[in-house]
Amino acid sequence: MSKAKLLLVEDDMALTELLIWHFEREEFQVRHTADGEEALLLAQENPPDLVLLDWMIEGLSGIEVCRRLRRMPDTANVPIIMLTARGEEEDRVRGLETGADDYVTKPFSPRELVARVGAVLRRVRPALAGEPLLHGDIAMDTVSYKVRRDGQVIPLGPTEFRLLKHFLEHPGRVFSRERLLDSVWGHDSDIEPRTVDVHIRRLRKALNKGGKPDIIRTVRSAGYALDADGAS
Structure with a gap:
């Protein structure tokens, strides 16, 4: 931690x-x-x-x-x-x-x-504080680096984990690709903003497995947000 x-x-x-x-x-x-x-x-x-x-x-x-x-x-x-x-x-x-x-x-x-x-x-x-991040049916343990949705473990890569963690810490708030790059990848990152889209797709695919509702909202011309109420 x-x-x-x-x-x-x-x-x-x-x-x-x-x-x-x-x-x-x-x-x-x-x-x-x-x-x-x-x-x-x-x-x-x-x-x-x-x-x-x-x-x-x-x-x-x-x-x-x-x-x-x-x-x-x-x-x-x-x-x-x-x-x-x-x-x-x-x-x-x-x-x-x-x-x-x-x-x-x-x-x-x-x-x-x-x-x-x-x-x-x-x-x-x-x-x-090492406490789990909870949102709807999603639970993230930041100490053991495990994510569960409706009790089922969701395997995530390191970048997708950091991306989800950022969203869980700011539910409902819209973040541009540039802000996500700064917050998740770091200020020194030379990654293209469109790379964010790729990782968002990977995160969605992992979270939505089994037909789960998509809780990551795309806001046209603005960026992405985690739905504040935990449901799409």
């Missing part, structure tokens, strides 16, 4: 060192910056699984970083937890309205923060 990637944006070095120690102990892969502009660059270069974002940082404020992360396609759906000494209800509401998923007021327990991060990741990215 791959480590969850955490981006920590915090300018208090003592707190930063403490948090890095706690999260790395729990097998997180932590990148850190105290600068808002650099945080945006890091997030764009290698999108994290979750962002811990201090409100009061030098230069670009945490609120503005949050706003821009939500506008960037690669980080639009990345969970963001804001860290702040501002505890007023109006500030909390502003942070949440800007796009934060959760809000932790200083001082806080690092262990509690680790637990809260784990809870957010289990909710939005179950595979990171």
Whole structure:
């Protein structure tokens, strides 16, 4: 199971060192910056699984970083937890309205923060916690790399497995071929976008064996999506 990637944006070095120690102990892969502009660059270069974002940082404020992360396609759906000494209800509401998923007021327990991060990741990215991904009659075990549909094991190649995993993590969302290439094959891939179609066909053939309904939807001029309700 791959480590969850955490981006920590915090300018208090003592707190930063403490948090890095706690999260790395729990097998997180932590990148850190105290600068808002650099945080945006890091997030764009290698999108994290979750962002811990201090409100009061030098230069670009945490609120503005949050706003821009939500506008960037690669980080639009990345969970963001804001860290702040501002505890007023109006500030909390502003942070949440800007796009934060959760809000932790200083001082806080690092262990509690680790637990809260784990809870957010289990909710939005179950595979990171080693939990099965479930959708309709499909179940994916990301630890044993097995996929079942209606209880029957579905053999998939590595690329089809990663493709299905991506869809299961974002049911109902439409992805262009280019976005799928970035997310499934990686940014450095020189594969042609049409190659995505080939792997989609292979994935469909495997999933639909035995006359099962097709749950992968083709959206004309847009891309592909996993039907949100688990049925075509």
